[in-house]
Amino acid sequence: MTPPAIRFGARLTRAITQFGPVCVGIDPHPSLLEAWGFEDDGPGLERFGRTVIEAAAGNAAAVKPQAALFERRGIAGIAALAGVLRSAKQAGLLTILDVKRGDIGSTMAAYAQAYLSDDADLAADAVTLSPYLGFASLAPALDLAEATGRGVFVLALTSNPSGPAVQHARDVTGRSVASAIAQGAAERNRGVQPIGDVGLVVGATVGDGAKQADVDLIGFGGPILAPGFGAQGAGVAEVHRVFAGAIDHTVVTSSRDILRTGPKVANLTDAIVDMREQLAT
Amino acid sequence: MTPPAIRFGARLTRAITQFGPVCVGIDPHPSLLEAWGFEDDGPGLERFGRTVIEAAAGNAAAVKPQAALFERRGIAGIAALAGVLRSAKQAGLLTILDVKRGDIGSTMAAYAQAYLSDDADLAADAVTLSPYLGFASLAPALDLAEATGRGVFVLALTSNPSGPAVQHARDVTGRSVASAIAQGAAERNRGVQPIGDVGLVVGATVGDGAKQADVDLIGFGGPILAPGFGAQGAGVAEVHRVFAGAIDHTVVTSSRDILRTGPKVANLTDAIVDMREQLAT
Numbered sequence: 001m002t003p004p005a006i007r008f009g010a011r012l013t014r015a016i017t018q019f020g021p022v023c024v025g026i027d028p029h030p031s032l033l034e035a036w037g038f039e040d041d042g043p044g045l046e047r048f049g050r051t052v053i054e055a056a057a058g059n060a061a062a063v064k065p066q067a068a069l070f071e072r073r074g075i076a077g078i079a080a081l082a083g084v085l086r087s088a089k090q091a092g093l094l095t096i097l098d099v100k101r102g103d104i105g106s107t108m109a110a111y112a113q114a115y116l117s118d119d120a121d122l123a124a125d126a127v128t129l130s131p132y133l134g135f136a137s138l139a140p141a142l143d144l145a146e147a148t149g150r151g152v153f154v155l156a157l158t159s160n161p162s163g164p165a166v167q168h169a170r171d172v173t174g175r176s177v178a179s180a181i182a183q184g185a186a187e188r189n190r191g192v193q194p195i196g197d198v199g200l201v202v203g204a205t206v207g208d209g210a211k212q213a214d215v216d217l218i219g220f221g222g223p224i225l226a227p228g229f230g231a232q233g234a235g236v237a238e239v240h241r242v243f244a245g246a247i248d249h250t251v252v253t254s255s256r257d258i259l260r261t262g263p264k265v266a267n268l269t270d271a272i273v274d275m276r277e278q279l280a281t
Numbered sequence: 282m283t284p285p286a287i288r289f290g291a292r293l294t295r296a297i298t299q300f301g302p303v304c305v306g307i308d309p310h311p312s313l314l315e316a317w318g319f320e321d322d323g324p325g326l327e328r329f330g331r332t333v334i335e336a337a338a339g340n341a342a343a344v345k346p347q348a349a350l351f352e353r354r355g356i357a358g359i360a361a362l363a364g365v366l367r368s369a370k371q372a373g374l375l376t377i378l379d380v381k382r383g384d385i386g387s388t389m390a391a392y393a394q395a396y397l398s399d400d401a402d403l404a405a406d407a408v409t410l411s412p413y414l415g416f417a418s419l420a421p422a423l424d425l426a427e428a429t430g431r432g433v434f435v436l437a438l439t440s441n442p443s444g445p446a447v448q449h450a451r452d453v454t455g456r457s458v459a460s461a462i463a464q465g466a467a468e469r470n471r472g473v474q475p476i477g478d479v480g481l482v483v484g485a486t487v488g489d490g491a492k493q494a495d496v497d498l499i500g501f502g503g504p505i506l507a508p509g510f511g512a513q514g515a516g517v518a519e520v521h522r523v524f525a526g527a528i529d530h531t532v533v534t535s536s537r538d539i540l541r542t543g544p545k546v547a548n549l550t551d552a553i554v555d556m557r558e559q560l561a562t
Contacts, residue, residue: 029387068384068391074402077395078359102411103349103381104441106310110349114358121355130383132413132436134443155413160385162415169450169458177450177458 008126008151009195012223013249015061015094020276021247023096023225024056025255026065026084036263042076045069049084052259053091055268059276062094062125064225064253082121096225096251097124100155101141104133109140116141116150126151128201128225132166135184142188142198151197153225156181157210159203168213176213182220189221195249199223204234204242204252217246224250229275230257236278252279289407289432290476293504294530296342296375301557302528304377304506305337306536307346307365317544323357326350330365333540334372336549340557343375343406345506345534363402377506377532378405381436382422385414390421397422397431407432409482409506413447416465423469423479432478434506437462438491440484449494457494463501470502476530480504485515485523485533498527505531510556511538517559533560 028048030040036051038044049065056063065088070081088095101111114120115127126145129138129152138154145152156178157167167178175183182200189196202210202217205228210217217224224243228234229252234242243250254275261267309329311321317332319325330346337344346369351362369376382392395401396408407426410419410433419435426433437459438448448459456464463481470477483491483498486509491498498505505524509515510533515523524531535556542548 027388029391066388066391068382068388068395071395071403072391072401074395075356075360075363076402079356082356100384100411100413101349101381102413104439107308107347107349110310110347110353114349114352114355120353121357122352130381130411130413132383132411132447133439133441134446136443137441158385158414160414160418162417165415165452165461166413166447166450166458169447169452171446171450177447180446 005149007149007192008145008197009192009223011125012061012094012151012251013194016249016251019059019061021250021252021279022060022272022276023062023064023251023253024052024060024258024272025253026052026063027255027259028069032259038263040073042073042080045073045077045080046083049080050087051263051265052268053084053088053093055265056093056272057091059269059272060093061251062096063088064096064098067097067099078122085122085124094126095124096126096128096153097122098128100128100130102130102133102138104137105140108137112141112144116144116148118148126153126199128153128155130155131181135181145197151199151223153199153201153223154181154185156200157202157206157213157215159205159209159228164209178213178215182215185222186220192221196222199225201225201227204228204239206242210242217243225253226250227253229254236281239279286430288430288473289426289478290473290504292406292430293342293375293432293532294475297530297532300340300342302531302533302560303341303553303557304343304345304532304534305333305341305539305553306534307333307344308536308540309350313540319544321354323354323361326354326358326361327364330361331368332544332546333549334365334369334374336546337374337553338372340550340553341374342532343377344369345377345379348378348380359403366403366405375407376405377407377409377434378403379409381409381411383411383414383419385418386421389418393422393425397425397429399429407434407480409434409436411436412462416462426478432480432504434480434482434504435462435466437481438483438487438494438496440486440490440509445490459494459496463496466503467501473502477503480506482506482508485509485520487523491523498524506534507531508534510535517562520560
């Protein structure tokens with residue numbers, strides 16, 4: 001394996017500078033497919049993805065396909081996801097595959113091979129990871145990401161009602177679970193310029209959650225993936241408040257608010273550009 | 282959807298009574314495929330799975346395909362996994378698909394559709410779930426499992442070194458994360474006979490972990506999936522100690538110790554029967 005010319009943190013930072021901080025979710029929900037007049041099958045899912053990609057190219061830093069919504073269509077859904085990832089790459093978009101995987105040892109290494117190796121059907125620029133088995137269990141994915149110029153976003157703080165019960169819980173030393181995740185990321189990111197490859201997922205609607213759980217969103221030294229922006233979530237002011245000091249390496253994802261304007265590419269593009277302009281104010 | 286005739290807890294209990302408590306991991310690691318002389322591709326993975334199934338049928342309660350090891354081969358790997366799940370069903374084995382999925386809302390529902398619905402390519406009798414987003418976030422999967430006569434095993438206590446940092450952490454009321462998961466499962470299982478459909482994953486090597494984290498392995502009222510048995514893990518005495526009082530609804534999984542005896546079906550069968558007999562003592 002030849003070392004990558006440019007690491008993920010640098011590639012993401014460049015994409016944000018060039019195309020803005022929007023990350024467009026590719027979430028082919030059955031209801032959206034129906035509204036768009038697309039079939040809920042492999043070709044329909046792939047067409048859905050390609051439509052979003054056409055609208056996002058040049059206007060967004062990244063796209064974030066939601067694996068679950070492809071997995072639900074079985075083998076055909078996975079084939080569609082592979083096609084979507086290829087299309088996004090060809091369109092110059094970074095791909096953040098939302099798989100929320102997490103396991104230990106050689107099993108974790110197998111997940112890494114599935115999504116973070118150059119020759120994988122489902123190779124993405126980055127994946128989301130879930131740390132219920134502890135931050136250290138994710139090491140095989142972090143190692144492969146580093147070796148292939150890719151990145152990861154580890155779930156840290158989410159704003160669903162049951163999230164804090166896990167994420168704000170504290171160990172015997174008083175350290176919160178989310179803080180331990182951020183500290184683990186910080187160790188991996190130390191010294192990597194402009195930022196490291198190990199990002200965190202932090203909901204835009206967590207409010208004071210980072211403060212409450214002692215999570216240092218600036219000092220951990222990696223990118224942030226922030227879901228929850230939009231009509232039923234956080235507004236621009238909240239994004240700037242929650243991610244103050246870290247906004248330059250935060251990608252803000254939106255799915256429903258953008259996708260509901262489809263399937264016309266021009267309308268999707270307008271929605272993406274509108275979000276980008278909102279975030280720039 | 283017609284309601285299932287028999288719920289998962291009852292089906293698992295019956296399988297344990299009939300075939301013993303062994304759950305055989307289907308873990309097509311590259312090194313095992315090589316040792317077996319099988320190709321590391323779709324057909325090789327499916328052949329690997331069918332070989333294990335042939336040995337397990339009649340001698341084990343269930344098989345546990347490890348999704349990561351199929352996902353790493355992309356589209357062909359998923360097709361192989363679908364074939365393996367079908368073969369196991371035809372052989373009368375319960376299937377516990379180890380996917381460790383976890384998300385929220387409609388995304389969690391999509392994962393449920395992928396693995397717990399009757400018409401899914403990858404339909405299994407049960408799946409493993411990861412609760413970093415909180416137990417309540419898993420509800421869509423629990424609901425679909427109940428509706429289709431299927432089950433789930435939620436990660437609770439694992440014995441990898443970094444697991445307790447998350448699982449033993451405590452909320453402001455002093456309740457541990459793993460205990461909260463078990464309590465959530467208990468609420469779902471209440472009143473379901475002989476046991477509920479919501480199981481827990483608890484490592485056989487956690488030692489006093491359940492006690493330390495106040496996890497009630499008897500009172501939660503569901504089945505237990507216990508990895509970690511074998512040469513480099515827990516012995517029979519430890520299994521009986523850790524799962525005392527819950528042993529009748531505990532399936533003990535083994536992968537490497539059994540799989541290293543392949544690819545001869547007779548040798549794999551011997552290893553499975555040997556483990557079954559060890560656990561019966």
